[in-house]
Amino acid sequence: MSRLGICVLGAGDMGRTHLGAWQTVPGAELVAVADIDPERAEAAKNEFNVGGCFTELAEALDQPGIDIASVCLPTHLHRTAAELAMRRGVHVLCEKPLAMTLDDGEAMIATARECGVKLALGFCKRFMGQTQRVRELVQSGALGRPVMYRVVSGVEIRFKPWIMDKHLGGGPLIDVACHYVDQWRVVFDSEPARVMAMGTTFSTGAPELPGIDPEIDTASVLVEFASGDMGLLSLSWGLPRGTRSPSQEDLMGRHGVIRFEGSTKLTVMKPGGEQQVFDELDRDMHPKQVAAFARAVRENGPVAASGEDGLAALRVSLAALESIRTGQARQLPQQ
Ligand SMILES: NC(=O)c1ccc[n+]([C@@H]2O[C@H](COP(=O)([O-])OP(=O)(O)OC[C@H]3O[C@@H](n4cnc5c(N)ncnc54)[C@H](O)[C@@H]3O)[C@@H](O)[C@H]2O)c1
Structure with missing residues (x-):
């Protein structure tokens, strides 16, 4: 090896x-x-037995013998960090979301091409057994087509203020919606065509977010795919501390329902009440994700999720925010 x-x-x-x-x-x-925080960098070095720790990204990347960088910084820094690495000939596995803007995301993809390195996106949910099994079930016609895939959740104002900010993390529609848009793209094997959304910002003026300009934190987003399938995301990151609302994830079709239970189980409900349970599905997604990236680099093969996949998800997030602001549905260009 x-x-x-x-x-x-x-x-x-x-x-x-x-x-x-x-x-x-x-x-x-x-x-x-x-890490800009020297104590965090030092603690990580010691815990994971890393060769060296640094507070400057460039200094870390200038160490000899680096082939791959994992970009695990707040989203507004993804482009800068990824480009620092790629311009040194280093392959990049960038955490989702790709970037805060389409311009930044497109620039990252262009830099990867120019520098002849791989850029992969951390859409780790692709490696979950649940995602893979749901894709198989939908693609085999188990529910009929089209299907509606719903995700519902509500949590307290996030404990990392940057993630709620319009310019640093983008709130849930940028930060976490990308995971679900990606899952819908994978499961439907189709591209988003139209986005409609309504939303508000519960956390405006919240004392937990000093100096933060919060992005919309509470929304319902409906995405229609070219296949006719629909994705519905209804979530809040603006609930008061100490509260949460039950999460739900399911798919509905004319021939039945798939219910997610925890992170390792799926129940398929069929006509007449018959049920099929898939249990002990794999949830060990991060080791699988980095192993897949290592393989892509070693064998010069395709990455599991690309910069273009990141851009596709970001387009939907930005269209949802625009739909909320304008009150209009947004058509998405078919790539
Ligand atoms: N794949 C997933 O499921 C998943 C889950 C959580 C977060 N994320 C994504 O991962 C990224 C990081 O999120 P996180 O939860 O680890 O955030 P975090 O706040 O826990 O960690 C970010 C780190 O970056 C450091 N940092 C900030 N500015 C820096 C700079 N200029 N130079 C060097 N270090 C700097 C901070 O000190 C901090 O330690 C985000 O893009 C987030 O959306 C992905």
Whole structure:
């Protein structure tokens, strides 16, 4: 197994997740970790046995023998960090969402092409057993077509203020909606065609968010796909501390229902009340994601989720925000 030198940019929650995941890949050597917070960088270095820790991204990337960078920084920094790496000939696995704007996302894709390196997006849910099984069921016609895939959730104002900000993280419609748009694209094997949304900002003026300009945090978004399938996302990140609303994820079609239960189980409900249960589905998505990226780099093969996949999801997020602001449905260009 050829050696791969790894640099992880950001030592927050996802940086630590990537470090742990990279440790499971044979031949991967953790060369450097960077975080603006020196204590976090140092703690990550010690816990994951990384070669060196740095507070400057460029300094970390300048260490000898780096082949791959995991970009695990707040979203507004994705383009800068990814381009720093790619311009050094380093392949990039960038956490979702791709970027805050289409211009930034397109520039990242162009830089990867220009530098001859791979750019992959951290759409880790593609590696969940539930996503793969739901795709098989829908594609085999188990529910009939079209289907409606719903995701409903409501949580407290997020504990990382940057993620709620219009310019730093984009609130839930940028930050987390991309996971579901990606899942819909995978499961339907189709592209989004039309987006309608309504929303509001519960967290305006919240004392938990000093100095933050919160993006819309509460919305219902309906996405129609070219296949006729529909994705519905109804969520809030603006609930008061100490409260939450039950989550629900399901698919409905003329021949039945698929219900998600936890992160490892699916129940298919068929006509007449018959049920089929899929249990103990794989949820170990991050080790699988980095292993797949290592394989793509070593074998010069395709990545599991590309910059273009990130852009497709970002287009829907931005269209949803625009639909909320204008009160109009948005048609999406068919790529
Ligand atoms: N794949 C998933 O399911 C998933 C889950 C959570 C977050 N994410 C994404 O991962 C990214 C990181 O999120 P997180 O939850 O790890 O955030 P986090 O706030 O926990 O970590 C971000 C880290 O970046 C550091 N940082 C900030 N500015 C920096 C700079 N200029 N230079 C160096 N370090 C800097 C911070 O000190 C912090 O340690 C975001 O894009 C987020 O949307 C993905």
